[in-house]
Structure formats: C-alpha cells, structure tokens
Amino acid sequence: MxxxxxxxxxxxxxxxxxxxxxxxxxxxxxxxxxxxxxxxxxxxxxxxxxxxxxxxxxxxxxxxxxxxxxxxxxxxxxxxxxxxxxxTLAALQQLAARYREQLPVRIIGVTGSNGKTTTKDMIAAVLAESYNVFKTEGNLNGDIGLPLMILRMDESTELAVLEMGMRGFGEIELLTQIARPEVAVITMIGEAHLERLGSREGIARAKLEIAAGLRSGGVLVYNGDEPLIEKLLPAAAKPDSMSCVRFGTSDQNDLQLGRVGIEADGSSFTVGSSQEPVYHIPLLGRHNAVNALAAIAVGRHFDLTPEAIASGLRKAQPTGMRIEKLQAPTGLTVLNDAYNASPASTRASLELLGELTGYGRKIVVLGDMLELGGEEEQFHWEIGEFLTPDRYDYVFAYGPLSVHMAEAARLSFPPERVRWFADKEELAQEVASVAAPEDIVLVKGSRGMRLEEVVHKLMTLQL
Missing domain, CATH: 3.40.1390.10 (MurE/MurF, N-terminal domain)
Structure with a gap:
C-alpha cells in the first residue's frame, strides 16, 4: 500500500x-x-x-x-x-496518478465488453510465474476502484494487471491516463452499455480509449476478429510508437486459436497449427480459450517461456460467478455464470453448454440482459431464437425483458419445456421439480437480476 x-x-x-x-x-x-x-x-x-x-x-x-x-x-x-x-474524487484520482508515477511498476490494462475480469485473472497468473504481480480485486475497475487499486499496490510490485471498466465515453481514457500502462488489452466488443453509447461502434470507440494512456513504445493486444477495432484504430488517440498484437480465431491474427477440447475441469487448446504445447485453463468454454491467447501474448511480451506461460494458465484462479462449475449434494451440476450478461456473453455460455457431454438433460436459466438501449427487446428475442430443442431440454426465463426470450423459444420448443417467472423462488422450485442428479443447469443473467440467488437455491433443494 x-x-x-x-x-x-x-x-x-x-x-x-x-x-x-x-x-x-x-x-x-x-x-x-x-x-x-x-x-x-x-x-x-x-x-x-x-x-x-x-x-x-x-x-x-x-x-x-x-x-x-x-x-x-x-x-x-x-x-x-x-x-x-x-x-475529493478528483483528488483521489490525482493521488493515484502521482503515486503511480513514483513507482517503477509496469502496468497491463485490460478492458472489453466481456471477459475482462477472467482475462485479467489469466494474465496475472501467467506473469506471477516470474514476477511479483498485483491485480485488480473483484470488479474495482472504475473511476473510484482503479485509483484505490493503484494506491493498494506495494512499492515492491513489479507488474500490475489493472481492469478498466466504463459505462460512457471518456471514462476509460481517464483510467488509462492515471495508470499509464505499458500493455493494453481489449478482449472484445459486445453490446453492453448500448443504452449509453448508442451503437457497437460507439462501444468500440470507448474501449479504444485505453490506447490513449499507453506509454511510448507500448503494446496494444486486441481481438483481431472484431473489424470495428481495425476500422477505428487509425483515428484513435495513441502514442506515436505503438505495436499491436492481434488474437482470435481467424488466420489473420498473430495468435490464432487452434484445437480446443472441453474437459471436466476446464479447457485445453493449441495455438495456430502447432500441436504443442497444449495449454490448459481451469475454465470452461471456447471463448475463455480465446481470451487465454491474450494472456499468452502478454506473457511473451514480458519474456516468459512457453513452459512458464502454460504453468501460469493452469494455475489461474478465476473470479467467482464466471462459468463457475458447482456440484450440488443431489448430484446436479450447476454452471454459475450469474455475474453479468450481454447478448455476446450469453451466446458464448450457451455454446459451451451445448458442447458439453456426459450429462443428462441440459437446462437453461436466463435472466434479463440490461443496459442494451432501444433494441433490448429484440436482443432478448434473438437469444430465444438461438435456443433450440436439439441442444437444450428446458428453458427457464426470469425478468420482464426475458418474456421476449421465452416467447421466441416457444416457437421451437414444446410448450411445457419453456417457462417464464417473475419470482426467483418459484423458478428455482420449478427447476428442481424437473431436474435429475445427472442433469446440468446453466444460470446466467445481468448483475441487476441477482440470479446467484437461484444458484444458491439449487444447491440446497431436493430434486
């Protein structure tokens, strides 16, 4: 401190x-x-x-x-x-900026519509193989949280991985100017905060503000599958000398996701066409493997060996309620992904559930996705259309916007397999009434829906 x-x-x-x-x-x-x-x-x-x-x-x-x-x-x-x-708020921010200037610490800033917390955790785990590392705790990533995190760093800290969140224009620029990172990471551009930023292009502009605080000679690591970043990067504020590393699934990226395997305790993957090394992360899902590529890029920048990077990824400790796999005393498997939700992250979680094998029925519990602006009803309808009875067995929806999700799902599901609730207690009881010990349940919704309450019920209810 x-x-x-x-x-x-x-x-x-x-x-x-x-x-x-x-x-x-x-x-x-x-x-x-x-x-x-x-x-x-x-x-x-x-x-x-x-x-x-x-x-x-x-x-x-x-x-x-x-x-x-x-x-x-x-x-x-x-x-x-x-x-x-x-x-007092401006003074807190100024104090953090001055303290940061006095330290030799090298900083990695992480932002993105989805996946920034998990990516931060993976980057910190990789770098901890060779350095004294500090990372943002929880989601203290805003105009108050980030300054507090900087002021919590010891002077012996060598590398700090700081998450940067925002809800509007100018907010990430403020944070990056305080932190002055050597490396900036953008995980992806989604639909979160459309209500404030107007369009996905607006979201991309806001996320690209992270480059404005990069130190001269810094590195921007970003998802190369997102064309909006490529489109807007030339006009974005950034240092005169900056290099870029792109990661993603397409062959235009510097780090391309290779083979992916979903296992009981996480995901394994390769990079590009190489068969070795095989990296393993204690996280489920192809989307998490994509974000692990950003951690590999950062590890390489700080001269870690492939073996050290692989070791760090295996040890990553993800923050809770992000595809957290739980086993109820009844035997029921619950995927707790209740921390937040957007259309992109919801699709990614549903794709993961669809790919998992070794379970009985697959049960989906979805809550409202918030802050999506004027197209919020359409986004919920599209998630309902994404759900198909050949991949999922039951759909349970909660919240006023999720009515549209349920209505769309009913077009393809038998009517008794799609249910909407205004009460979380009733929803949990209904899930328990149809679930069996060998089944798996995905629970996902925006933070404001607090669907972890459903998770806690499912962990204690008898089937």
Whole structure:
C-alpha cells in the first residue's frame, strides 16, 4: 500500500494540509468506515444519496490518520487532520496518478465488453510465474476502484494487471491516463452499455480509449476478429510508437486459436497449427480459450517461456460467478455464470453448454440482459431464437425483458419445456421439480437480476 507523509500527500493532491504534522505517516487509503484500517487516509466520496464527509469523524475515531475534505463542505471536524481539496474524487484520482508515477511498476490494462475480469485473472497468473504481480480485486475497475487499486499496490510490485471498466465515453481514457500502462488489452466488443453509447461502434470507440494512456513504445493486444477495432484504430488517440498484437480465431491474427477440447475441469487448446504445447485453463468454454491467447501474448511480451506461460494458465484462479462449475449434494451440476450478461456473453455460455457431454438433460436459466438501449427487446428475442430443442431440454426465463426470450423459444420448443417467472423462488422450485442428479443447469443473467440467488437455491433443494 501507499505509505507517504501527510505533507507529501497534500502536495501530491495539490491540497492544503490543516491540523496535522507534515511528517505524520499515512498508510493506505480507504473510502469506507466499515473497513478503515489504522493509519489510513479517509476519502469521503459524494454520491447521489450519501456524502462521505458525514462519516469523516467516525473514520478518524476508527483509526484513520487523516481525511481528504472538499472545500465546499465547510470546516472539517475539529481535531481531525485534513487535506482541503476542490473535489475529493478528483483528488483521489490525482493521488493515484502521482503515486503511480513514483513507482517503477509496469502496468497491463485490460478492458472489453466481456471477459475482462477472467482475462485479467489469466494474465496475472501467467506473469506471477516470474514476477511479483498485483491485480485488480473483484470488479474495482472504475473511476473510484482503479485509483484505490493503484494506491493498494506495494512499492515492491513489479507488474500490475489493472481492469478498466466504463459505462460512457471518456471514462476509460481517464483510467488509462492515471495508470499509464505499458500493455493494453481489449478482449472484445459486445453490446453492453448500448443504452449509453448508442451503437457497437460507439462501444468500440470507448474501449479504444485505453490506447490513449499507453506509454511510448507500448503494446496494444486486441481481438483481431472484431473489424470495428481495425476500422477505428487509425483515428484513435495513441502514442506515436505503438505495436499491436492481434488474437482470435481467424488466420489473420498473430495468435490464432487452434484445437480446443472441453474437459471436466476446464479447457485445453493449441495455438495456430502447432500441436504443442497444449495449454490448459481451469475454465470452461471456447471463448475463455480465446481470451487465454491474450494472456499468452502478454506473457511473451514480458519474456516468459512457453513452459512458464502454460504453468501460469493452469494455475489461474478465476473470479467467482464466471462459468463457475458447482456440484450440488443431489448430484446436479450447476454452471454459475450469474455475474453479468450481454447478448455476446450469453451466446458464448450457451455454446459451451451445448458442447458439453456426459450429462443428462441440459437446462437453461436466463435472466434479463440490461443496459442494451432501444433494441433490448429484440436482443432478448434473438437469444430465444438461438435456443433450440436439439441442444437444450428446458428453458427457464426470469425478468420482464426475458418474456421476449421465452416467447421466441416457444416457437421451437414444446410448450411445457419453456417457462417464464417473475419470482426467483418459484423458478428455482420449478427447476428442481424437473431436474435429475445427472442433469446440468446453466444460470446466467445481468448483475441487476441477482440470479446467484437461484444458484444458491439449487444447491440446497431436493430434486
């Protein structure tokens, strides 16, 4: 974590220190009084329904050594060392940028509509074979989370793999300018955030903002199967000297996916026409094998041997609720992919389920895909059309938009095999009533649908 003197931090954020000794050591940063640690700098964030300034005294009483304080919020609490700034969020971001400038750490930034968290995990696992590596925790990848992650890095960190998320234009550019990566990775361009960005081309423009913060001589690693990246890259902001590495399934890529095998404990694949080495990842699905190519590209950039890269990929620890394979006490297999959903990621998960062998019936549980803009009903209808009774046995849908998914699926399925629910408890009970121990259930939906609640029910219900 960042350890700096109180006076140094005031200089780093261009603020005014009051009520504290300039030489006082500050250890780490927190915005949450519930997790504050002794010596932390408290950062009061202002939200739509809360103001962190209301908790600054509590943070100090819990052990914080000082607080940032926004100038328009009056006087800081008596006796609490404070650094007065114009905007606490901007100050947090500036502090992270300055701290990053002071470190010799080499940074890899990862973005994309889908797969960025899993790709981040695979890249970090590969690099950890040879380096002291830090990676983004969970999904702390936005304008608050990324600065906090940078400030959590130790000065001994050699490489950091930082995830960069966004919901609108300009957000990734802000993050990449703070992090200044040596390598930037774009996993894919999907439909998430269409509501804000208007089109897939708009999404591609927003994702390409990651190149704007690349250091001179940096590397852009991107999915070469996406023509929008190729189309927009020439006009995108980027350093004068930048090299590119393309990965994907077509033969135009520098790293092309070869043979893929889906196994009980993950996926194995080769690169290009080579038979060796065979790489293995503890993740199910061809789409995850594609993203593993990005991890291989990053590993090669940092001079890891093929053996070290393969070893790292085998050890990757994916973040939860991303094709998480679970076994219920009843014997039922559940694929928990409930963290998020878009049309592209839903199709990828359905393709995986269709390819799996060794199970009885294949049961699909799908929730709404959110933030898709004016075409949201059509996207849900198309997923329903994608489902066919020769590959899947039952379809259970949840949420107001998933009505359209169910209606489309009913055109090809027997009516009793497609069911829509407004209640997750009822849905889980109905799945349990038709499922057998040898069956497999895929559960997928957007974060706002919280379909992990269905997963938890399926893990405890009797069949």
């Amino acid at each position: 960042m350890i700096r003197k109180f006076g140094e931090i005031a200089e780093m954020v261009t603020g005014t220190a009051v009520g504290g000794e300039a030489a006082m050591l500050v250890r780490g940063v927190s915005k949450d009084t519930r997790t504050i640690e002794a010596g932390n700098l408290y950062v009061p964030i202002i939200g739509e329904r809360f103001d962190g300034h209301d908790y600054a005294k509590e943070a100090y009483d819990r052990g914080a050594s000082a607080t940032l304080w926004q100038r328009d919020r009056g006087e800081p609490p008596a006796g609490v060392p404070a650094i007065i700034v114009d905007d």
